[in-house]
Amino acid sequence: MSRSRTAMIAALALVAGASGTALAATSGGVGTAAVPCTVDYKVQNQWATGFTAAVTLTNNSTAKSSWSLKWTYAGNQKITSGWNAKVSQSGAAVTASNESYNATLSSGGSVSFGFQGSYSGTNAIPATFTLDGVTCNVDSGGGPTNPPTDPPTDPPTDPPGPTDKVDNPFTGAKMYVNPDWSAKAAAEPGGSRIANQPTAVWMDRIAAIEGVGEAMGLREHLDEALKQKGTGQLVVKVVIYDLPGRDCAALASNGELGPTEIDKYKTQYIDPIAAIMSDPKYAGLRIATVIEPDSLPNLVTNAGGTNTTTEACVTMKANGNYEKGVSYALDKLGAIGNVYNYIDAAHHGWLGWDTNLDPAVQLFKKVATTNGASVSDVHGFVTNTANYSATVEPNFKITDSVNGQTVRQSKWIDWNNYADEQSFAQALRTKLVAAGFQSSLGMLIDTSRNGWGGTARPAGPGPQTSVDAYVDGGRTDRRIHAGNWCNQSGAGIGERPKAAPAAGIDAYVWVKPPGESDGASEEIPNDEGKRFDRMCDPTYGGNPRNGNNPTGALAKAPIAGQWFSAQFQELIKNAYPPLS
Incomplete structure (x- = not known):
């Protein structure tokens, strides 16, 4: 946008000043107690054909265990989506009723919700x-306390709204440094060298929204982000990660919700997150969400017809709750003007074969166009989340050949179409746009633990005695197998977060905070639904998903998400680029 900061502030003032704020007043000797309820209806953003609004309802009468607010439009406004309330419309009449989590409305208590709508002409x-049949903003004598006024007939030029989302939210913006993670990193020997790096905030269970133990909740993080933002732009990365039957192929990251608890996912997890993110207080932040790591890719490769199939993944494909949950998250969060949704798309060592990638693209498109979601709710995709695949393999290309054999024929590549994450992400983007996603689609790559530096890093290509020697001698990714994912021995901190590092890539980001475990190396009872996965056991001989190879996992690891000091030390020792 080319408008100056002054012009933007003026435009916002015009909209806010005509927002129809209706508050209880004391003019004429009438106190606030005489008003049974007040409604503050604000048009937040308005453009040529649409608008977003925020409503705050205050109950001044007896406490309520449920509530229903009604109004009638004078024009042709149509509400298209809402959050923090069940909003329905019949003709010009609108009803907004409580969600399960905000049904109680105490005497003097308030509740806020929002919605997006369309209109033509005037708004x-x-x-x-009326609240449960009682007229609000009117005192006991029947007079309005502060009559609402209409917004300007002609909205400001280039008004801020959902269509004003920038092409790449990371360009020209700082990224949020999570104080919880930063303090743990700084407390480690040598950790101060990366403690100021931005990492994502993981909402991995319902309790995390409010904060668990000493960990900050979502609203606390966003409040802190406002402080870090200052006068510039700032991106906060939030991982949405609590689907029913979560991670059907990896026990270490199983979650709290059972396979059928889709309604609980919607009303107790996504809806409260949307309510917080849609608070006008945070409208100046850019919130980048990472939507449900590993969920949709599991439906592609592990839900039937292959030797990697699991019963849990078959169940989740049959009941459709991964698809319904992701669609719901896209719809609810995508309706918020400053939220940028990025769907998780696994990594090249998972989906890099056309037999996996093409069905994945079809599934992504289905999820983005059903159950209320649309492709406009998807700003991009993210690869390598919490994984170790090298961003770029510098010593060989997928098109190289040795003694008449191509790199694709090597045991490490195993006929994959991609040798690294960046080439995979760029090719995936091309396929997604061809399938109908927006041409402005951007990709993120998690580079938090894929540096693979240290003494084991090859200085150049491997010998050309055979294609396997060439690839194995030159690859920087030193895992035993590309399917190994848990607390990998020898891994290092990767590229530091940066915006627009390559064509089609919105940013390198740290989604997985370095030092947080991928899973326990032995059975550890816990109340988070996380179970023991043998892929985190260094003594395990593997399974079909990693070619029946040793796991390469570190020993004595805690459950997923807990601090793992030995892993952190390994990561900073093997960082590439090296830490200064």
Whole structure:
């Protein structure tokens, strides 16, 4: 956008000043107690054909265990989506009723919700609101306390709204440094060298929204982000990660919700997150969400017809709750003007074969166009989340050949179409756009633990005695097998977060905070639903998903998400580029 900061502030003031704020007043000797309820209806953003609005309802009468607010539009406004309330419309009449988590409305208590709508002509503020049949903003004598006024007939030029989302939210912006992670990193020997790096905030269970133990909740993180933002732009990365039957192929990251608890996922997890993110207080932040790591890729490769199939993945494909949950998250969060949704797309060592990638693209498109979601709710995709695949393999290309054999024929590549994450992400983007996603689609790559530096890093290509010697001698990714994912021995900190590092890539980011375990190396009882996965056991001989190879996992690891000091030390020792 080319508008100056002054012009933007003026435009916002015009909209806010005509927002129809209706508050209890004391003019004429009438106190606030005489008003049974007040409604503050604000048009936040308005453009040529649409608008977003925020509503705050205050109950001044007896406490309520449920509530229903109604109004009627004078024009042709149509509400298209809402959050923090069940909003329905019949003709010009609108009803907003409570969700399960905000049903209680105490005497003097308030509740806020929001919605997006379309209109043509004028967008007049409703004249009357009723709470459970009682007229709000009117004192006991029947007079309005502060009558609402209409927004300007002609909205400001280039008004801020959902269509104003920038092409790449990371360009020209700082990234949020999570204080919880930063403190743990700084407390480690040598950790101060990366403690100021930005990492994602993981919402991996319902309790995390409010904060667990000493960990900050989502609202606390966003409040802190406002402090870090200052006068510039800032991106906060939030991982949405609590689907029913979560991670059907990896026990270490199983979650709290059972396979059928889709309604609980919607009302107790996504809806409260959307309510916090849609608070006008945070409208100046850019919030980049990472939507449900590993979920949709599991439906592609592990839900039937292959030797990697699991019963849990078959169940989740049959009941459709991964698809329904991701669609719901896209719809609810995508409706918020400053939220940028990035769907997780696994990594090249998982989906890099056309037999996996093409079905994945079809599934991504289905999820982005059903159950209320649309492709406009998807800003991009993210690869390598919490994984170790090298961003770029510098010593060989997928098109190289040795003694008449191509790199694809090597045991390490195993006929994969891609040798590294960046080439995979760029090719995936091309396929997604061809399938109907927006041409502005951007990709993220998690580089937090894929540096593979240290003494084991090859200085150049391997010998050309055979294609396997050439690839194995030159590859920087030193895992035993590309399917190994748990607390990998020899891994190092990767590229530091940066915006627009390559064509089609919105940013390198640290989604997985370095030092947080991938899973326990032995059975550890816990109340988070996380189970023991043998892929985290260094003595395990593997399974079909890693070619029946040793796991390469570190010993004595705690459960997923807990601090693992030995892993952190390994990562900073093997960082590439090296730490200064």
